[in-house]
Amino acid sequence: NRGVVSRGWRPGWRRPGRGSPKDRLPPAPRKRALVSVGVAERAVHETPTLTHETFKALKPGLSAYADDVEKSAQGIQELLDVAKQDIPFDFWKATPLVLKATAGLRLLPGEKAQKLLQKVKEVFKASPFLVGDDCVSIMNGTDEGVSAWITINFLTGSLKxxxxxxxxxxxxxxxxxxxxxxxxxxxxxxxxxxxxxxxxxxxxxxxxxxxxxxxxLGLMSARLAILGGVEGQPAKDGKELVSPCLSPSFKGEWEHAEVTYRVSGQKAVASLHELCAARVSEVLQNRVHRTEEVKHxxxxxxxxxxxxxxxxx
Structure with a gap:
């Protein structure tokens, strides 16, 4: 999914035009417009306070436009319009704009991912917000996890x-x-x-x-692997993917990452659920590290x- 988050980090800022002349000057940036994923600053010395948040998400995600890059601009612009409605006009030029892409783009071939990022950057630069040279990038998996950990512990007050x-x-x-x-x-x-x-x-x-x-091992990619498909590749010769993890009577189509697969359930046998469990275990085998501490x-x-x-x- 693509989303925009507009956040005010400090309480007490005033809208320009009120109070003394000094008050009417836009203060140091206190809002952030984040597209797709929140950004974790690695060296912050004061615990910020969240005073306001606006969230909007769009489907499909950015990676769905890998073969039609121009179409991605419309969704990005829609999200920027949300930010413009939420952030006071006088703060636009002082509000940094950032996009951090996640697994959807990490799974794409490098050239396709870079073309999407370049299109997003073009839309960003045409906006009235503060845009830096590194405003658009692909976040690695570790940073994605760290950012989410910071977010949840900030919101629960654990970091204070x-x-x-x-x-x-x-x-x-x-x-x-x-x-x-x-x-x-x-x-x-x-x-x-x-x-x-x-x-x-x-x-x-x-x-x-x-x-x-x-x-x-995200929901959709793992589902494809369990069905017997390969990420980003149509089934060879349009072959139907037959799985014990689907109802024996099921027959239909399933789309993932712009590829449509024909899928059906395996014919009923006494141990169908065991076959499904074995297939899932096969996909997960030696891929997930277990640590005992998570139990506590x-x-x-x-x-x-x-x-x-x-x-x-």
Missing amino acids: TPGGSSVGMLDLGGGSTQIAFLPRVEGTLQASPPGYLTALRMFNRTYKLYSYSYLG VDFYAFSYYYDLAAGVG
């Missing part, structure tokens, strides 16, 4: 108490899934594989987080976790 308890986060996207938490057990730090730990300096404190992104950490789960839960009531 140094040394206090924190919560972990689970983020299930379409192309990848992330986990991030703050280990308290030395054994977790010692046993974590390379690439699973990252240091973060924030609010005059250093956090050593367990953060990892499993590319290809409170986690917040969002994105598709929420969507699926809300869908079943």
